[in-house]
Amino acid sequence: MPIITIHKNGQIQTGEVKNNANLVVCAGIKKFPYPHLKYGCGMGKCCKCACRVIAGQEHLPEPNWKELKLLGDRIDLGFRLMCQLWVSHDLEIEQNDLV
Template identity: 60%
Template sequence: MPVVVFRRNAEVYEAEVKENTNLVVRAGIKQFPFPHLRYECGMGKCARCACRVLAGGEYLPPPNWKEKKQLGARLDEGYRLACQLWIEHDIELEQDDLPVEP
């Protein structure tokens, strides 16, 4: 099972998740071990769930059109939308409080 390391507010959370897990979906149904994940719509429209991928990004598919629209140049900085990612491999994510502007 993939291990997710999630960093937010100077805290680090680590847990195993089932393969093909979407972190925002899990958070929405209260089956998510990371209490500080910031998210809202879950559909790639608001970018509130934007996270910087610190490790494991090579296993993710390329950004989809929603991520390109919402994140713009921040994609080059390693940002992705958590709501658009289905986790199949170990990954390390960091979420900051900076607003995401395309």
């Protein structure tokens, strides 16, 4: 099962999720990474779940059209929308209040 590490506002939280889990869905049903992950619509429209991927990017699919539209050049900096990803490998992400 994938290990997720979240860096947020100077704190680091680590937890395990089921294989092929969507982190926004997990947070929405009050499982890890709740309450550490900020999220909104869960449909790739609001960008509240945007995170910078620190490690594990190589295991993620290419950004979809929603991510390309909302994140623009930030994709080149490693940002992704967590609501658009299903995690099957360890992932380390950063989400600060300024993101």
